[in-house]
Amino acid sequence: MxxxxxxxxxxxxxxxxxxxxxxxxxxxxxxxxxxxxxxxxxxxxxxxxxxxxxxxxxxxxxxxxxxxxxxxxxxxxxxxxxxxxxxxxxxxxxxxxxxxxxxxxxxxxxxxxxxxxxxxxxxxxxxxxxxxxxxxxxxxxxxxxxxxxxxxxxxxxxxxxxxxxxxxxxxxxxxxxxxxxxxxxxxxxxxxxxxxxxxxxxxxxHGNLEKMVEKTVVFEDIESDLLYKAGKTANTPTFLRKYFAEFYRRMFKDLGFLDGTIGIIESIYQAFSKTITYLFLYEKNSKSRTL
CATH class of the missing domain: 3.90.550.10 (Spore Coat Polysaccharide Biosynthesis Protein SpsA; Chain A)
Incomplete structure (x- = not known):
C-alpha cells in the first residue's frame, strides 16, 4: 500500500x-x-x-x-x-x-x-x-x-x-x-x-566588455528619460555624489571587496553606470534649455 x-x-x-x-x-x-x-x-x-x-x-x-x-x-x-x-x-x-x-x-x-x-x-x-x-x-x-x-x-x-x-x-x-x-x-x-x-x-x-558598456549606455539612457520626465536635474555635484555613493554602497556597505579584484571592478563599474544616468540627464536638461 x-x-x-x-x-x-x-x-x-x-x-x-x-x-x-x-x-x-x-x-x-x-x-x-x-x-x-x-x-x-x-x-x-x-x-x-x-x-x-x-x-x-x-x-x-x-x-x-x-x-x-x-x-x-x-x-x-x-x-x-x-x-x-x-x-x-x-x-x-x-x-x-x-x-x-x-x-x-x-x-x-x-x-x-x-x-x-x-x-x-x-x-x-x-x-x-x-x-x-x-x-x-x-x-x-x-x-x-x-x-x-x-x-x-x-x-x-x-x-x-x-x-x-x-x-x-x-x-x-x-x-x-x-x-x-x-x-x-x-x-x-x-x-x-x-x-x-x-x-x-x-x-x-558581463562576459564581454564592449557589450557590457553598450548595454549600460542603452539602459542608463532609459533611466535618465524617467528622471527627466519627473522633472529631475543634474550638475557637477550630482555626478560626484552619485558616483561615490554607489561606489561606497557596493564596495564597503555591501562588502564588494570581499569578492577580490572582480568585486572591486564591479563596484567601480556600477558607480560608473550610475554616473552615466545623470550625465544623460544633464544632457537632456541642457538641450531643453536651448530650445
Whole structure:
C-alpha cells in the first residue's frame, strides 16, 4: 500500500508538470547563449517558448533547429514588454521566465516540480471545501521569487556588492498575472501571495566588455528619460555624489571587496553606470534649455 502511494505521487507530480508549466525565454542576438539556456530548461520541462526581438544573428536558426516554438516580437531596448507578451501566449497554469544568459540547475528544476505539485494539491483541497473565489486569498501563493547566482564572465560568483541573493520573480501562476509594467527592471504585477524558492538560477553576465558598456549606455539612457520626465536635474555635484555613493554602497556597505579584484571592478563599474544616468540627464536638461 505504501509503495502504491509513492508510485501514485510520482505519476501525479509528472502529470502536473507536463500539463501545468511552460518556460518562456526572450532573446535578441543570443546565438552564444540560447542553446545552453534551452537545454537547461529541458531539465524542467520540454514545453519552451522563445520570444525573439528581431535578432540579427543565428539565434532564431538555432531555436528552430531545436524544434522550439518561436514568436516574433518588435525590437525593444528592454525586455519587459516581451515578457508580458510571452506570458500571454502560455496555455499552462504556470510559467517560468528565463533570460537567455540564465540557466536552470537540476536542484532548482526538482524544487519547481515539487512546488507546482504541492500547489496543485492545495488548490484541489480548497475546491473540495468551497468553490474558488474570483480573486486569490491573501494566503494563496501565486508567484515565487528565485535567488540568482550572478557569475561574472563565467569565472567568478559575486557573493557580495549587492549581487546575492538577487531575488527575481520568475515563477508565476498565469491565472493571477496582471501585467508587467513597461519600465526597465520593473516588477510584474500579480494577485495573491509571494513565495520564495531555496535553489537558485545561474546568471552569466558581463562576459564581454564592449557589450557590457553598450548595454549600460542603452539602459542608463532609459533611466535618465524617467528622471527627466519627473522633472529631475543634474550638475557637477550630482555626478560626484552619485558616483561615490554607489561606489561606497557596493564596495564597503555591501562588502564588494570581499569578492577580490572582480568585486572591486564591479563596484567601480556600477558607480560608473550610475554616473552615466545623470550625465544623460544633464544632457537632456541642457538641450531643453536651448530650445
Amino acid at each position: 505504501f509503495f502504491k502511494k509513492i508510485h501514485w505521487l510520482i505519476l501525479y507530480n509528472k502529470d502536473i508538470v507536463m500539463n501545468n508549466i511552460t518556460v518562456v525565454i526572450h532573446t535578441y542576438n543570443e546565438e552564444k547563449n540560447i542553446e545552453d539556456c534551452i537545454k537547461s530548461a529541458w531539465l524542467l520541462i520540454k514545453n519552451v517558448l522563445v520570444i525573439d526581438m528581431e535578432s540579427e544573428d543565428k539565434t532564431t536558426t538555432i531555436v528552430k533547429n531545436l524544434q522550439i516554438l518561436i514568436y516574433n516580437f518588435p525590437k525593444s531596448s528592454y525586455v519587459e514588454p516581451a515578457r508580458e507578451f510571452g506570458i500571454k501566449q502560455v496555455k499552462t497554469d504556470w510559467v517560468l521566465i528565463l533570460d537567455a544568459d540564465e540557466r536552470i540547475s537540476k536542484e532548482l528544476a526538482e524544487e519547481i516540480l515539487n512546488v507546482i505539485a504541492s500547489e496543485a494539491k492545495q488548490s484541489q483541497s480548497k475546491q473540495e471545501i468551497a468553490s474558488s473565489p474570483s480573486a486569490p486569498r491573501n494566503d494563496n501563493v501565486t508567484h515565487f521569487k528565485i535567488p540568482r547566482k550572478n557569475i561574472f564572465g563565467q569565472i567568478k560568483w559575486l557573493k557580495h556588492g549587492g549581487w546575492w541573493p538577487d531575488y527575481q520573480i520568475r515563477l508565476i501562476n498565469k491565472k493571477y498575472f496582471v501585467n508587467w509594467p513597461k519600465r526597465i527592471h520593473s516588477t510584474p504585477k500579480i494577485k495573491g501571495g509571494l513565495g520564495c524558492l531555496k535553489n537558485h538560477l545561474i546568471h552569466y553576465f
